[in-house]
Amino acid sequence: xxxxxxxxxxxxxxxxxxxxxxxxxxxxxxxxxxxxxxxxxxxxxxxxxxxxxxxxxxxxxxxxxxxxxxxxxxxxxxxxxxxxxxxxxxxxxxxxxxxxxxxxxxxxxxxxxxxxxxxxxxxxxxxxxxxxxxxxxxxxxxxxxxxxxxxxxxxxxxxxxxxxxxxxxxxxxxxxxxxxxxxxxxxxxxxxxxxxxxxxxxxxxxxxxxxxxxxxxxxxxxxxxxxxxxxxxxxxxxxxxxxxxxxxxxxxxxxxxxxxxxxxxxxxxxxxxxxxxxxxxxxxxxxxxxxxxxxxxxxxxxxxxxxxxxxxxxxxxxxxxxxxxxxxxxxxxxxxxxxxxxxxxxxxxxxxxxxxxxxxxxxxxxxxxxxxxxxxxxxxxxxxxxxxxxxxxxxxxxxxxxxxxxxxxxxxxxxxxxxxxxxxxxxxx
Ligand code: SF4
Numbered sequence: 001x002x003x004x005x006x007x008x009x010x011x012x013x014x015x016x017x018x019x020x021x022x023x024x025x026x027x028x029x030x031x032x033x034x035x036x037x038x039x040x041x042x043x044x045x046x047x048x049x050x051x052x053x054x055x056x057x058x059x060x061x062x063x064x065x066x067x068x069x070x071x072x073x074x075x076x077x078x079x080x081x082x083x084x085x086x087x088x089x090x091x092x093x094x095x096x097x098x099x100x101x102x103x104x105x106x107x108x109x110x111x112x113x114x115x116x117x118x119x120x121x122x123x124x125x126x127x128x129x130x131x132x133x134x135x136x137x138x139x140x141x142x143x144x145x146x147x148x149x150x151x152x153x154x155x156x157x158x159x160x161x162x163x164x165x166x167x168x169x170x171x172x173x174x175x176x177x178x179x180x181x182x183x184x185x186x187x188x189x190x191x192x193x194x195x196x197x198x199x200x201x202x203x204x205x206x207x208x209x210x211x212x213x214x215x216x217x218x219x220x221x222x223x224x225x226x227x228x229x230x231x232x233x234x235x236x237x238x239x240x241x242x243x244x245x246x247x248x249x250x251x252x253x254x255x256x257x258x259x260x261x262x263x264x265x266x267x268x269x270x271x272x273x274x275x276x277x278x279x280x281x282x283x284x285x286x287x288x289x290x291x292x293x294x295x296x297x298x299x300x301x302x303x304x305x306x307x308x309x310x311x312x313x314x315x316x317x318x319x320x321x322x323x324x325x326x327x328x329x330x331x332x333x334x335x336x337x338x339x340x341x342x343x344x345x346x347x348x349x350x351x352x353x354x355x356x357x358x359x360x361x362x363x364x365x366x367x368x369x370x371x372x373x374x375x376x377x378x379x380x381x382x383x384x385x386x387x388x389x390x391x392x393x394x395x396x397x398x399x400x401x402x403x404x405x406x407x408x409x410x411x412x413x414x415x416x417x418x419x420x421x422x423x424x425x426x427x428x429x
Contacts, residue, residue: 003220004042006260008035016042020054030058038253039289041262043093043117045158046219051115053092055264056291060362061319061354063090064119064293064327065347068097069106073337076106083113085340089347090388091328093159095119099128099187107155117158119224122149123188138195142204146211153219160216161266163188163226164252165245167206170229171196174241182233182270182301189228209252213259223256223263224293225249230269234301237271238279250286264291264325271297273317280321293325294318298333307333308349315350319357326350348389355388376417376427378406 007014013028017035020042021028031054034040040056055062065086067079079098086094094116098106103125111118126148130140149160166189174180174193184190192203205212216223229245231237246265253263265287267279276297283292297314298307311329318326330338330346338346358364367386374382380397387393400409407415 001220003217003260003262004044005035005257005262008032016044016049016052019052020059024054024059026058034058035262037289038257038263039291041159041222041264041291043119043158043222044220045111045117045156046153046221048111048117048156048158051117053117055092055293055325057289057324058362059324060364061323061358062092062325063347063350063354064093064095064325065089065091065343065350066095066097066327067110067338067343068095068124069100070098070337071100074098074100076101076109078340079106080109080113081340082338082343083110085343086347087114087116089344090351091116091347093117093119093325095121095161095327096157097121097124099124103128104151104155107152107157111156118156119159119161120152120157121161121163121188121226122152123163123191125152127191137191138198140195142208145204146208146215149212150215150218153215153221157221159222159224159264161188161224161226162205162212163192163228164203164205164209164212165225165248166192166196166228167203167248168196170241170245170248173244174229177240180231180233180239180241181235182231184228185232185269186226186228186230188226189230192228206248206252209255210259213256213261216256216261217259221261223253223261225253225263225265227266227269227295230267230295232270234270234272234299237268238275242268243282246282246286250283250288250290253287253290264293266293266295267323268297269295270301271299271314273299273314276314276317277321280318280323284322291324292322293327294323295327296329298329304334305331307331308346312349312353315353316356319354320360321357322361323357326354348392351388373427378415378417380406 127137299314328346328350330342332338402409
C-alpha cells in the first residue's frame, strides 16, 4: 500500500493531512505540499489513525514525552500512569523507551492507553533481549534487530529513532577528534558503538539501510534519524563527531524519502545557548529543511534536579530559530527514572518553551494579547481559560487568601490595576 508520503506526492490530500490542517488552522494543501517536499512529517502508526501529529515547517512546535522502565524500576502500572499523565498534560507524542520487564507487553499496553502517536528506539529492546537470548547484548544479530523493528512497527509504533548514522566514519571522527568531556550519552549510540567495536564491523542499520526502509515503508513508520553522537556535556556540543553524524543522517533521510518513507533528524543534547541557532541552521541547510527534533536542548550542566528548566530555556530558543519538535526533560533528568509528577512538570515546561518559541517563529501572540487584557480587567476565569495550565493556575490562586476578591494576595489592597484605573491608563482598542 502507498505510504502517506507517496499519496501526498500523487497529489492526494489524505484524512491525516486534513486532520493536521484543521488543528493547525491552515490549508490542507499546504500540509500536503510540506509532506511532499519533506518539510513536514505526519506521525500516526500502523492501525492508529485516531490522532495524528504533524511536525514541521509552519506548524506549532510539538512536544514529546518519553517514558519507560529500567532495570532498577520496572513497574508497568506506573508507566501506564505516566503515559496518561503525559497525554493529559498536553504532550503531542509519546516515546515508549522501556528496557526492562516484558517489553512487548509494555509497548502494547501503552499503545492501548493513549491516543497519541507513540515512538520508540528499537535498539533498546534489541539490546535488552539479546542479553537474555544470546547471553550478552553484544551478541545481538542484525536479523534479530530487524525482526524487532518489524514487530514494533506492526504493533503501531509511529516513529522510530534509529541510529543509522553511527557508522565507521562517525566513530573514526569521534576517536580522531581528541576525546570528549562527557562521553557518549545516547543509549542507542553508545550500544551501537560498543557492538561495532566488539564485532569490528559496520552498523547494520547503515549497511543494510534499504532493508530497514523496506520495513518502515510496509508499516508507514516515520524514520527519526537518531543523534547517537549528541553531546552529554555542553563542552562537547557541536563537535566533529556530532556534525559527521548529521551529514550522514541528512543523506540517509534523502534515501528514505526517495523510497517513500517520511524522515526527520534528531539533534542535541547538551548545548550552550549561543550554539543553538547554528545547530538549527546546519540541520535545515544540510537536510533541505527536514523537520528537526531536538532532544533537550540542555543549556547548562550544573542544575540537576531542575533540568526541565535548563532544557526549557534551550527549547524556547531552539523553537524560535526553527526547531520543529522538542523532547521534554523532567526534573529527574540525570538523577533517576521520572515519576508521574516529574512527567507532568516536564511536559508543562516543554509546552511553555514551545509556545515561547512559536511567538517568534510563527508570530503566535494572540493569546498573550488576550491574557494581558484579561489581567487588566481582573477577569480570572478568562485568565484560567487562556492559561497553558488552567488547573495549575487555578489551584495556585485558590490556595491563597483573597481568592474570592477581584484582586489577589500579591499586592492585596494596593492592587496596581485598581490604582491606575482606566482614567490614567486607558485600554488599547
Ligand atoms: S493584586 Fe497585584 S498581582 Fe494581583 S492582580 Fe492586582 S496588580 Fe496584579
